[in-house]
Amino acid sequence: MRKTLITVFVALLSVILGYGYANAITGQCSNCHTMHNSQNGSTVDASGPSQRLLNASCIACHKEDTTGGKTNSFGAPIVWHTTAPTGQGASKTNAGGDFYWVVNTGDSYGHNVVGVKAPDATITPADTPPGWDQTATTGLTFDSKTLQVTGGAGWTSQLTCAGTFGCHGTRNAVDFGGIQGAHHNNLNGTATQANLANTTNVGNSFRFLANIYGLEDANWNWAETATTHNEYYGANSASNRNYDAVATTYTNKNTISFLCAECHGLFHSKIAHDNAYAYGDPWRRHPSDIALPTSGEYAKYNTADGSAIGTYSVEAPIARTTVPASSGSTVTAGTDAIMCLSCHRAHGSNQADLLRWTYTDMVAGGTNSGGCFVCHTEKNATGTNP
Numbered sequence: 001m002r003k004t005l006i007t008v009f010v011a012l013l014s015v016i017l018g019y020g021y022a023n024a025i026t027g028q029c030s031n032c033h034t035m036h037n038s039q040n041g042s043t044v045d046a047s048g049p050s051q052r053l054l055n056a057s058c059i060a061c062h063k064e065d066t067t068g069g070k071t072n073s074f075g076a077p078i079v080w081h082t083t084a085p086t087g088q089g090a091s092k093t094n095a096g097g098d099f100y101w102v103v104n105t106g107d108s109y110g111h112n113v114v115g116v117k118a119p120d121a122t123i124t125p126a127d128t129p130p131g132w133d134q135t136a137t138t139g140l141t142f143d144s145k146t147l148q149v150t151g152g153a154g155w156t157s158q159l160t161c162a163g164t165f166g167c168h169g170t171r172n173a174v175d176f177g178g179i180q181g182a183h184h185n186n187l188n189g190t191a192t193q194a195n196l197a198n199t200t201n202v203g204n205s206f207r208f209l210a211n212i213y214g215l216e217d218a219n220w221n222w223a224e225t226a227t228t229h230n231e232y233y234g235a236n237s238a239s240n241r242n243y244d245a246v247a248t249t250y251t252n253k254n255t256i257s258f259l260c261a262e263c264h265g266l267f268h269s270k271i272a273h274d275n276a277y278a279y280g281d282p283w284r285r286h287p288s289d290i291a292l293p294t295s296g297e298y299a300k301y302n303t304a305d306g307s308a309i310g311t312y313s314v315e316a317p318i319a320r321t322t323v324p325a326s327s328g329s330t331v332t333a334g335t336d337a338i339m340c341l342s343c344h345r346a347h348g349s350n351q352a353d354l355l356r357w358t359y360t361d362m363v364a365g366g367t368n369s370g371g372c373f374v375c376h377t378e379k380n381a382t383g384t385n386p
Contacts, residue, residue: 025183025184032054032055032183033052033053033054033055034053034054034055035053050176051174051175051176051177052176052177052180054176057115058115058161058162058175058176059079059080059099059113059115059116059161060115061074061076062076062077062078062079062080063078063079063080063082064078064080064081064082064083068081068083069222070094070219070220070222070223077094077220077222078094078098079094079096079098079099079347080098080099080100080103080116080347081093081098081100082100084100084104085098085100085350087350088345088349088350088351088356089224089314089315089356090221090222090223090224090225090314091222091223093222093345093349094220094221094222095217095220095221095224095229095230095346096345096346096347096348097110097345097346097347097348097349097354098110098347098348098349099111099113099116099347099348100348101348101349101350102116102117102348103116103117105350108352108353109348109349109350109351109352109354110347110348110349110354111159111167111346111347111348111354112158112159113158113159113160113161113166114158114159114160114175115160115161117158127155128155129155129263129264130264130267131263131264131265131266131267131268132155132263132264132265132266133265133266134149135265136261136262136265136266136268137149137261137262137265140253142170142210142211143170143200143201143202143210145170145171145172145210146170146171146172147170147171147210147211147262148171148262149164149165149171149262149263160174160175161175162175162176162177162178162179162208163175163176163177163178163179164178166178167209167259167263167346168182168202168207168208168209168210169182169202169208169210170202170210178202178210179202179208181201181202181203182201182202182203182208183203184203185201185203185204186203186204186208193215193323193324193325194206194212194213194214194215194216194323195213195233195323196213196254199211199212199213199254206233206256209256209259211253211254212233212254212255212256212258212259213233213254213255213323214230214231214232214233214256214323215230215231215323215324215325215326215327216230217229217230217327221314224314225314226311226312226313226314226329227312227327227328227329228327229312229314229317229327230317230327231320231323231324231327232255232256232317232318232319232320232339232341233254233255233256233319233320233321233323234255234256234257234289234318234319234320234321234336234337234338234339235251235252235255235257235289235319235321235337236289236290236291236321236335236337237251237252237289237290251289252289255289255319255339256319256339256340256341257288257289257319257339257340257341258289260288260340260341264340266285267285267288267340268288268289268340286338286343287338288338288339288340288342289319289337289338289339290337290338291321291333291334291335291336291337291338292318292331292333292334292336292337292338292375293333293334294333294334296378297375297376297377297378297379298333298375298376298377299333300377300378301313301318301331301333301374301375301377302316302331302374302377303377309331309332309333310331311329311330311331312328312329312330312331313370313374315356315357315370315371315374316342316343316356316357316370316371316372316374316375317339317341317342318331318336318337318338318339318342319336319337319338319339319341319342320335320336320337321335321336321337338375342375343355343356344356356371357370357371357372358371359371363380364379364380365379365380365381366380366381367380367381367382368380
């Protein structure tokens, strides 16, 4: 540890990650770790020491510093821009959106994560995630570690990036512990096809989301197009909408919507009738993990002329029921599915409820297109979605 850690850290990570494609991180341990949080008489991690002897926290490594754009000077994808993005989506934010808005606009604009926002000492059961169901993932494990979020009937802890109260990794340890080793054993870094054949640990799960399948875009959806983008994994669970009041009967535990259900279980449960768990008509919640119908307006997803199905929409994306080897623009009704991320961004957006579009612009019989009308193609004035 004789070299200045920060200089080496920046230089190596720029090489490792700067191209948007990387194998598991290799190199001197001191590039990422510090034994005593001290070097040449100076503190390495001003907010540390950090867990796992790291030089910096998750947020510190994925925060905008001087470069903006898709990556920072470390070469890491940016999840928190400190200067206002001009919007969300292509060439404005990476796939998950951005934490900028939860910091500068309010908690309804993103996940309130420690490190992004100061630790909140006043968290009460009222701060429990909407749709929370503490029994939704009881007993589930992955790589011999628990996947259950242990928030109890009402949460008293703030969200973290990973671990017990986080999205990434397993929940057997707090924060960093949930993704321990993931940067070392990730399968080809980005642009990875995470599916049944190779998803065996956090490192080769989609975006370090334990047990979740998908295809990672090499540029984290920066400059995404209908052809080049993340491919999210979904399911078509029409008859058993994944959960009942008696047992954990999720049909598929590998979809991106299941990841959301680990905290928002009731939003992913059977979606009809007055009872929270009952199944029947009429639907009471928007479906997730259900295929686009092969008839009616939904079979004209993102259509340009109202006569046939259109191409993949980066504003209202769909999930694939088989993880493809490469991304594509073709959408197939009856196979491709609605998911939570069809409407929401994972980290945050410039719209309330982390939405991908302005909800108040969705006016039935109006002239706006996009948003809800990507799927509900006959609800605007023209009955088309150019």
